[in-house]
Each structure stands twice: as C-alpha cells, then as structure tokens.
Amino acid sequence: MESDVSANSRLTIAAHTLTWIGLYQRRGHEVATSEQIATSVNTNPVVIRRLLGELRKAGLADSRRGAGAGWMLARDLAAITLLDVYQAIEPGPIFALHRATPDPECVVGHGIGPAMTAVYDDVEAALCRELAKTTLEDVLRDVLKAA
Amino acid sequence: MESDVSANSRLTIAAHTLTWIGLYQRRGHEVATSEQIATSVNTNPVVIRRLLGELRKAGLADSRRGAGAGWMLARDLAAITLLDVYQAIEPGPIFALHRATPDPECVVGHGIGPAMTAVYDDVEAALCRELAKTTLEDVLRDVLKAA
DNA sequence: AGGGTTGTAACAGCTACAGTTACGACTAAG
DNA sequence: CTTAGTCGTAACTGTAGCTGTTACAACCCT
Numbered sequence A, B: 001m002e003s004d005v006s007a008n009s010r011l012t013i014a015a016h017t018l019t020w021i022g023l024y025q026r027r028g029h030e031v032a033t034s035e036q037i038a039t040s041v042n043t044n045p046v047v048i049r050r051l052l053g054e055l056r057k058a059g060l061a062d063s064r065r066g067a068g069a070g071w072m073l074a075r076d077l078a079a080i081t082l083l084d085v086y087q088a089i090e091p092g093p094i095f096a097l098h099r100a101t102p103d104p105e106c107v108v109g110h111g112i113g114p115a116m117t118a119v120y121d122d123v124e125a126a127l128c129r130e131l132a133k134t135t136l137e138d139v140l141r142d143v144l145k146a147a
Numbered sequence C: 001a002g003g004g005t006t007g008t009a010a011c012a013g014c015t016a017c018a019g020t021t022a023c024g025a026c027t028a029a030g
Numbered sequence D: 001c002t003t004a005g006t007c008g009t010a011a012c013t014g015t016a017g018c019t020g021t022t023a024c025a026a027c028c029c030t
Helices: A010-026 A034-041 A045-057 A082-089 A107-132 A136-146 B010-026 B034-041 B045-057 B082-089 B107-132 B136-146
Strands: A061-064 A070-073 B061-064 B070-073
Touching: A010 A034, A010 A045, A010 A070, A010 A082, A010 A136, A010 B107, A034 A045, A034 A070, A034 B107, A045 A061, A045 A082, A082 A107, A082 A136, A107 B010, A107 B034, A107 B107, A107 B136, A136 B107, B010 B034, B010 B045, B010 B070, B010 B082, B010 B136, B034 B045, B034 B070, B045 B061, B045 B082, B082 B107, B082 B136
Parallel strands: none
Antiparallel strands: A061 A070, B061 B070
C-alpha cells in the first residue's frame, strides 16, 4: 500500500511556488525565475513553468519574458486563498460517477447517479469552504513561524 | 482536459453495490452474486468481487462460498455511512506533499510541509464529516424516489 | 548582437484503476 | 461422491495522469 504516490501533490507545489515568489518579492526582488523556485521545490524548472502557466491563466501569477525575465504575483499573498489555487490547477471533481452507464432497467442503476451526485456536490462544497479559509499569507506566516 | 476520467469512481461503484445488495435482500433473497451486481453496475464481476473483498475486510459485507453462494450485507443499510464505505476502499489522502523533499536550506522549503499538512488535515476532516452525514439507507431512499 | 529566461512540444517512466481471462478452492445439491 | 455454481485471486492489458527530462524557438533587456 505504501504512501499513495498517485495523490495530487500539485496543490502543495503550487502553494509552495506562490509563497516562495511572495517572500522573494517582499525581500526586494522584482521577479523570480523558474530555476530558483525549482531549486527550493526540488524539481525540474519545466514543472514549475507548467504550473505557473496555469496559475497565470487563473489570474494569480504573471511573467515577464526576455533577459532579466521571471515570475511575479498578480495579487498579494493575502488576496489568494488555497481555494483559488485549487481551482486554478485541479480541473476535475474528486469523485466520479460510473465510467460505463449502469443498467437503466435496474432501479438502483437508474437512480444511483443523481443520488450520488447530490452527495458529491455537498462534499465538494465543504472542501471548497475549507480551502477558502486559508490564504497564502496564512501559509507564509506558518512557514516563518516554523523556522 | 475534458472530464477527468482518472477521478475515483470506486466510491460510486461501492455504494451502488451495497445498495443493490440491500434492496435485493429486502425483496427476500439471501445472497446476491457478483454477476448480478455486475450487470446492474455494467462492469465485470471480478471488479465487483475485488471491491466487495475490501468491503468485507472493513466489516461492511460478507460472503458465502460454494454452490448457491454470494454476498450479503454485514450491517443494515441504515448502519452504513458513505464515510464507512470511503474509508474501506480509499487508502490514501486526497492531497499529498512533495515527492522529493524540498530544499531544507530554504525557509519555505523547510516550513511548507507542516503548514500544508495542517490544512490538509482540516480538509480531510471536513470531507469525512460530510460523507458521514449520508447513510446507504438515505441513498436507497433517494434512488427509489427517482424511480 | 548576446545572453538569459520563458513557452511549449515531445518523450519516457511510474502509478493507479478498469477490464478481462483463467483457474483453483469451496460447498450445496443431487 | 460427483457435479455445478460461485468465490478468491493471480496475471496481464489498456488507458490515463503526473513527473521529470531534453530540446528549441520566441522573446527582450543590456
């Protein structure tokens, strides 16, 4: 069973990335390069660029090209919640219905889809509510406290 | 991007399976075969048997072997919540930390793990709280209402 | 003109789930 | 005690997503 490697670490990486940029900017730098971030995250710069591309599309980050290029925040850390980040990078729902449509002749097969959808909607809503409670400012505060 | 096919449909299948057995038993039958269930779910009997194996390990279902064999519920539908089912079949957490440990020399790389873990624990708790609200009896009621 | 960085395509490796086939283990029924 | 039906499980394939990597064109400041 081991640790579930398939679980999404994308939210972790995204939060790490944005928090890193935020701290870097507060220390007086204009932009951060994907290489610098990748060093802190311990991964490949392309992975960071791909993620930041999605975050930019969602209006959370921005980039400059050419020499002296790099990435910056589009909003302050305090104005970005983990929900914003989550919605920027996680397209699909947590739970899915059947792949193949179940037997419509069967009472259960016919009615189970809507029944589970109602539950899943509530679960997703609760998850979003929880993620919205924490801003990247909160995350940075926790990070600095631990140091 | 499309609809996320990778999302877990296991909870859906498991709820469908147990609800089907419950209804079948209420109609006077002792046991249900994996083939019958697979027909309603529209999948392969082995998929059902594998799932039911995990559900049995969690004390939610039971089986009889030999001729006239099959599956039955270990508890009444009203005594099984979706959280029970979820915990029986989903081993890992929804979100994961970094695969490779981030740079411990970096303030963010050092502190981001615990910070995100705290958030993820809260999210998981909220998810469990939400799943615990619904029993399979509730699911069956919804299913029959839709018919 | 030069050099550093983004933006993106392409590919390999890994993991997980779904689906399928096959077959031994078990047991009720005859 | 033989038969038949079902479970229990291993093994394999196909599909999909994420990660990591290489490569290179596009871009733009100096």
